[in-house]
Amino acid sequence: xxxxxxxxxxxxxxxxxxxxxxxxxxxxxxxxxxxxxxxxxxxxxxxxxxxxxxxxxxxxxxxxxxxxxxxxxxxxxxxxxxxxxxxxxxxxxxxxxxxxxxxxxxxxxxxxxxxxxxxxxxxxxxxxxxxxxxxxxxxxxxxxxxxxxxxxxxxxxxxxxxxxxxxxxxxxxxxxxxxxxxxxxxxxxxxxxxxxxxxxxxxxxxxxxxxxxxxxxxxxxxxxxxxxxxxxxxxxxxxxxxxxxxxxxxxxxxxxxxxxxxxxxxxxxxxxxxxxxxxxxxxxxxxxxxxxxxxxxxxxxxxxxxxxxxxxxxxxxxxxxxxxxxxxxxxxxxxxxxxxxxxxxxxxxxxxxxxxxxxxxxxxxxxxxxxxxxxxxxxxxxxxxxxxxxxxxxxxxxxxxxxxxxxxxxxxxxxxxxxxxxxx
Amino acid sequence: xxxxxxxxxxxxxxxxxxxxxxxxxxxxxxxxxxxxxxxxxxxxxxxxxxxxxxxxxxxxxxxxxxxxxxxxxxxxxxxxxxxxxxxxxxxxxxxxxxxxxxxxxxxxxxxxxxxxxxxxxxxxxxxxxxxxxxxxxxxxxxxxxxxxxxxxxxxxxxxxxxxxxxxxxxxxxxxxxxxxxxxxxxxxxxxxxxxxxxxxxxxxxxxxxxxxxxxxxxxxxxxxxxxxxxxxxxxxxxxxxxxxxxxxxxxxxxxxxxxxxxxxxxxxxxxxxxxxxxxxxxxxxxxxxxxxxxxxxxxxxxxxxxxxxxxxxxxxxxxxxxxxxxxxxxxxxxxxxxxxxxxxxxxxxxxxxxxxxxxxxxxxxxxxxxxxxxxxxxxxxxxxxxxxxxxxxxxxxxxxxxxxxxxxxxxxxxxxxxxxxxxx
Numbered sequence: 049x050x051x052x053x054x055x056x057x058x059x060x061x062x063x064x065x066x067x068x069x070x071x072x073x074x075x076x077x078x079x080x081x082x083x084x085x086x087x088x089x090x091x092x093x094x095x096x097x098x099x100x101x102x103x104x105x106x107x108x109x110x111x112x113x114x115x116x117x118x119x120x121x122x123x124x125x126x127x128x129x130x131x132x133x134x135x136x137x138x139x140x141x142x143x144x145x146x147x148x149x150x151x152x153x154x155x156x157x158x159x160x161x162x163x164x165x166x167x168x169x170x171x172x173x174x175x176x177x178x179x180x181x182x183x184x185x186x187x188x189x190x191x192x193x194x195x196x197x198x199x200x201x202x203x204x205x206x207x208x209x210x211x212x213x214x215x216x217x218x219x220x221x222x223x224x225x226x227x228x229x230x231x232x233x234x235x236x237x238x239x240x241x242x243x244x245x246x247x248x249x250x251x252x253x254x255x256x257x258x259x260x261x262x263x264x265x266x267x268x269x270x271x272x273x274x275x276x277x278x279x280x281x282x283x284x285x286x287x288x289x290x291x292x293x294x295x296x297x298x299x300x301x302x303x304x305x306x307x308x309x310x311x312x313x314x315x316x317x318x319x320x321x322x323x324x325x326x327x328x329x330x331x332x333x334x335x336x337x338x339x340x341x342x343x344x345x346x347x348x349x350x351x352x353x354x355x356x357x358x359x360x361x362x363x364x365x366x367x368x369x370x371x372x373x374x375x376x377x378x379x380x381x382x383x384x385x386x387x388x389x390x391x392x393x394x395x396x397x398x399x400x401x402x403x404x405x406x407x408x409x410x411x412x413x414x415x416x417x418x419x420x421x422x423x424x425x426x427x428x429x430x431x432x433x434x435x436x437x438x439x440x441x442x443x444x445x446x447x448x449x450x451x452x453x454x455x456x457x458x459x460x461x462x463x464x465x466x467x468x469x470x471x472x
Numbered sequence: 473x474x475x476x477x478x479x480x481x482x483x484x485x486x487x488x489x490x491x492x493x494x495x496x497x498x499x500x501x502x503x504x505x506x507x508x509x510x511x512x513x514x515x516x517x518x519x520x521x522x523x524x525x526x527x528x529x530x531x532x533x534x535x536x537x538x539x540x541x542x543x544x545x546x547x548x549x550x551x552x553x554x555x556x557x558x559x560x561x562x563x564x565x566x567x568x569x570x571x572x573x574x575x576x577x578x579x580x581x582x583x584x585x586x587x588x589x590x591x592x593x594x595x596x597x598x599x600x601x602x603x604x605x606x607x608x609x610x611x612x613x614x615x616x617x618x619x620x621x622x623x624x625x626x627x628x629x630x631x632x633x634x635x636x637x638x639x640x641x642x643x644x645x646x647x648x649x650x651x652x653x654x655x656x657x658x659x660x661x662x663x664x665x666x667x668x669x670x671x672x673x674x675x676x677x678x679x680x681x682x683x684x685x686x687x688x689x690x691x692x693x694x695x696x697x698x699x700x701x702x703x704x705x706x707x708x709x710x711x712x713x714x715x716x717x718x719x720x721x722x723x724x725x726x727x728x729x730x731x732x733x734x735x736x737x738x739x740x741x742x743x744x745x746x747x748x749x750x751x752x753x754x755x756x757x758x759x760x761x762x763x764x765x766x767x768x769x770x771x772x773x774x775x776x777x778x779x780x781x782x783x784x785x786x787x788x789x790x791x792x793x794x795x796x797x798x799x800x801x802x803x804x805x806x807x808x809x810x811x812x813x814x815x816x817x818x819x820x821x822x823x824x825x826x827x828x829x830x831x832x833x834x835x836x837x838x839x840x841x842x843x844x845x846x847x848x849x850x851x852x853x854x855x856x857x858x859x860x861x862x863x864x865x866x867x868x869x870x871x872x873x874x875x876x877x878x879x880x881x882x883x884x885x886x887x888x889x890x891x892x893x894x895x896x
Contacts, residue, residue: 293892300894423890445883459869466847468717470724
């Protein structure tokens with residue numbers, strides 16, 4: 049009879065989260081912020097415990113030969129734990145999105161209708177190796193009044209367990225309802241499928257990970273999912289561009305951090321600017337260690353000593369996430385916009401121009417989460433946009449596009465007040 | 473070689489819609505509104521053509537014995553066509569949601585970031601017998617700058633074809649890009665599946681129909697869908713309620729139009745108000761022809777001659793959509809809120825009270841699209857809320873809750889402008 053193991057099912061964890069979601073939605077900002085600061089303090093205080101759990105994950109990772117890159121993403125040290133704690137403190141300092149009146153008006157019959165921001169309820173976050181996501185996601189959900197169900201990967205299971213436990217205990221002690229922060233025990237595909245089909249219990253799933261994770265989710269999810277697609281981002285240097293600004297933006301967007309989704313992947317150059325801009329830009333990019341791939345007209349402008357390989361159709365469609373750049377000469381802003389419409393992934397697209405007509409056409413006709421005029425694509429980021437931390441970047445159009453911060457972790461309800469009005 | 477039939481595939485229709493979506497998103501309000509008025513005029517002018525096509529659907533419907541209710545939903549006459557045309561004119565008169573700046577701010581480095589409302593791109597609407605949806609949905613999508621792909625049921629295929637063709641021709645003549653309004657040829661499940669998996673082409677699907685249609689879509693859709701769940705709506709009459717207002721609201725919510733999703737299904741009455749309120753309310757409901765089902769405490773208050781059947785667990789969970797009402801006595805506002813949390817479908821929930829604490833708790837703790845204080849639930853409607861026509865009512869939390877009007881048929885993009893800023 050009493051031989052069953054104490055493992056809690058995914059469904060039970062989600063039900064407990066839903067139970068917590070009601071009181072959590074009505075919790076004051078003061079309690080939530082105290083809980084976030086308590087989580088930060090507990091993380092610092094319990095660093096040895098975290099590092100010990102992390103050491104077990106690292107050991108298993110080495111035994112399983114997961115590779116240096118994955119081991120680095122997995123590894124924690126006192127400085128990294130302190131940075132995670134600081135992240136929770138920064139989220140505590142953000143304004144509370146819950147309760148904001150978005151808009152409202154009075155109907156002719158005297159009834160007041162207003163839209164007020166409320167939490168979703170239960171948010172699930174599925175993620176891969178980085179254990180810091182455990183706290184980042186939990187803190188963002190707590191701030192926005194959502195219960196969170198975390199599902200990390202099996203490679204980080206010991207680290208994630210300790211981190212989630214510390215967060216749940218500190219939050220609970222500060223007055224947050226039990227069940228508001230929980231972690232699904234294992235990292236298996238069956239658990240992912242169970243989590244992704246909790247209709248009516250889980251309100252929303254955010255995947256944070258690669259294409260494999262997203263496809264696994266797409267195949268099974270019946271709960272709404274906000275996907276963050278890849279960022280095949282472009283900079284278009286128009287005929288009238290300030291070439292100093294253009295060079296600075298192209299270098300920044302390509303080189304500053306090439307492995308992220310808002311980095312530049314294809315440079316488009318107006319034919320009228322090509323002769324003056326391309327030699328200097330190619331030289332600068334080459335000096336920065338960028339592998340260059342251009343069409344015929346680009347290659348014709350390559351200065352001596354700078355190698356530009358022949359770009360193929362595949363290059364236009366590729367998100368390199370590396371120090372590689374595809375480059376194409378176009379004959380007009382319209383051609384640049386059409387190229388972006390065909391190959392872009394709707395993430396971040398920039399024009400460098402001094403021409404208001406080109407700028408306006410680019411803003412109106414490029415269909416992307418973030419459309420830049422004379423600014424680097426690298427600004428697509430919750431922190432840079434002044435929204436605080438982000439849980440991811442959406443390239444879907446439903447609900448929220450671009451950075452998903454605490455505001456985007458909310459929905460709204462209509463509050464309607466009157467004095468006995470009925471419908472005629 | 474040239475023997476292929478001229479039937480256009482679902483995929484081709486969607487691609488043509490996507491092609492149209494770019495220029496449509498940038499189209500001025502003047503062109504869109506002229507097109508809507510032209511559609512209205514064309515509907516009236518071509519009424520004989522519409523009625524002839526409708527007669528063929530009705531004939532097939534009678535031959536297939538689809539029943540009087542479905543035949544009535546299918547039937548058009550000159551007055552109904554004129555009403556459809558008036559609907560298009562009313563949509564023309566709404567403010568254009570496209571281009572609205574939702575919010576914006578300047579970053580410390582001088583970069584301006586603003587969120588601007590833009591169309592989704594391609595919206596698909598799948599619907600059942602009523603041919604008026606063809607024009608209602610096309611007009612809402614045109615106004616909001618979206619290309620629309622319509623997929624009606626096979627029972628209305630001739631009517632829908634003529635209506636869609638009239639709309640597409642009138643819009644095209646007014647300067648709307650070809651492909652902006654189109655109808656998928658047949659009403660089969662294969663076509664539904666093909667439509668629901670046009671990732672990257674179709675941005676969003678709205679089903680307008682019963683549970684069968686929604687379940688068929690849920691099983692296959694990879695494109696985001698906004699579902700309109702059922703409305704198991706409650707009115708809670710609190711201890712302090714103004715009983716005249718309570719009776720008026722309960723009767724209005726139950727009786728005025730019982731077959732719609734914002735109608736009352738379960739009445740909750742505070743124990744302290746039961747002895748005074750229930751006899752008069754039960755008598756009035758009975759006189760209005762409502763079949764009553766109550767718990768033991770409700771039945772104890774039934775006046776002589778008013779039959780109140782015993783309510784079962786199933787009654788609390790049922791959306792009758794008919795002149796039937798479940799009634800329960802609760803001991804507190806908290807118990808009412810818990811009942812609604814358990815059985816409600818998140819549509820429209822009302823409290824009748826004079827107590828500010830009860831009203832506040834109800835607003836904070838009831839998780840529904842529309843939460844009413846001293847107002848009938850029947851106001852959950854785009855027209856009543858002053859939003860103009862609606863394409864449906866969402867009980868999902870993602871993107872939009874409640875009525876889906878022209879504003880809810882849009883997404884946004886970030887427009888970011890600077891003078892050469894790069895990320896540090």
